[in-house]
Amino acid sequence: MNLKRIFVTSIGVLALGSGGLVQAATTYNWTWSTTLSGNPPADNTTWTPSTTTGDWCSGMNSASMSTYGNCARFGGSETPAGSLTNVLQVKAYSNTGAGSSQSTYDIESAYLAFWGSSGMGVVNRNTGGSDPPEGATGGPTPSSTSPEHSIDNNGRYDMILLTFDRAVSLTGVDIGWSENDSDITVMALGGSYSELAGKDYGSLAAAGWSYVGHFANADVSGAYSIASATQGIESRYWLVGARNPAVGGASGDSYKDYIKIKGFTATEKYGNKVPEPGAMSIALIALASGAFVTLRRRSRRVAD
Numbered sequence: 001m002n003l004k005r006i007f008v009t010s011i012g013v014l015a016l017g018s019g020g021l022v023q024a025a026t027t028y029n030w031t032w033s034t035t036l037s038g039n040p041p042a043d044n045t046t047w048t049p050s051t052t053t054g055d056w057c058s059g060m061n062s063a064s065m066s067t068y069g070n071c072a073r074f075g076g077s078e079t080p081a082g083s084l085t086n087v088l089q090v091k092a093y094s095n096t097g098a099g100s101s102q103s104t105y106d107i108e109s110a111y112l113a114f115w116g117s118s119g120m121g122v123v124n125r126n127t128g129g130s131d132p133p134e135g136a137t138g139g140p141t142p143s144s145t146s147p148e149h150s151i152d153n154n155g156r157y158d159m160i161l162l163t164f165d166r167a168v169s170l171t172g173v174d175i176g177w178s179e180n181d182s183d184i185t186v187m188a189l190g191g192s193y194s195e196l197a198g199k200d201y202g203s204l205a206a207a208g209w210s211y212v213g214h215f216a217n218a219d220v221s222g223a224y225s226i227a228s229a230t231q232g233i234e235s236r237y238w239l240v241g242a243r244n245p246a247v248g249g250a251s252g253d254s255y256k257d258y259i260k261i262k263g264f265t266a267t268e269k270y271g272n273k274v275p276e277p278g279a280m281s282i283a284l285i286a287l288a289s290g291a292f293v294t295l296r297r298r299s300r301r302v303a304d
């Protein structure tokens with residue numbers, strides 16, 4: 001073992017032992033928004049970031065946004081400006097599958113629809129029967145049924161899955177349209193993600209999802225703040241939907257909720273979370289390399 005390796009190893013142990021040594025105490029904030037219209041949106045190249053670090057949405061954001069399970073990506077605007085990019089990926093779900101109650105109906109992918117300045121809605125797979133029809137046999141027809149074309153809890157419970165490149169604390173939900181009532185439900189995932197389709201709302205807790213809260217009448221001017229409920233929670237995966245008592249909490253009022261969401265805000269505090277193993281390794285290598293360079297410079301100075 002040469003001197004360099006010994007030095008790198010000792011720095012590594014030092015950094016691991018001291019915990020937050022490699023973390024900067026910076027808070028980052030992001031805002032994502034959409035005013036896209038048309039299904040699919042006429043221009044889906046401008047809202048698709050040219051680069052993403054996550055590949056979860058790969059292949060889903062093509063011009064053919066006409067099938068259930070479509071997916072959209074949004075680049076967020078960050079504060080401090082130019083600091084960190086954080087791509088948001090959105091996908092729609094509803095518990096339109098087989099079962100005997102809201103907590104046991106199977107979750108299925110749905111159609112993520114864009115309603116201009118009103119924001120995003122969900123057209124689920126209900127085509128008739130006892131539940132209000134939203135789509136049509138053979139595929140979604142998002143312009144056909146209002147207000148079921150929104151994220152709603154009339155019939156089955158619609159939710160949208162948010163996947164961020166970076167773990168964040170979701171701080172605000174910007175509702176651009178509502179009808180009748182606008183109560184929402186928010187969940188966050190602890191642990192690794194596994195596909196929602198095939199699960200049911202009653203079993204999400206077993207899959208690592210935590211019920212964060214129900215929020216009443218969230219259609220306000222600007223983004224509705226959920227920061228007090230999400231403080232200290234940072235995750236790459238969040239679920240937001242029309243009030244969904246099948247995942248926990250009180251059942252709430254009897255008014256059906258119909259909303260469209262046009263944006264989100266989120267924050268990340270480095271000092272509050274344990275870095276991912278990969279990030280830690282990179283940080284350690286960078287730190288050790290930097291320190292070694294310093295050592296070499298000092299040695300050279302002595303030698304000079």
Ligand SMILES: [Ca+2]
Nearest residue numbers: 122148150152
């Ligand atoms: Ca709907």
Ligand SMILES: [Ca+2]
Nearest residue numbers: 148152154155
């Ligand atoms: Ca509905």
Ligand SMILES: [Ca+2]
Nearest residue numbers: 181183216217
């Ligand atoms: Ca209400």
Ligand SMILES: [Ca+2]
Nearest residue numbers: 181183255257
């Ligand atoms: Ca309600």
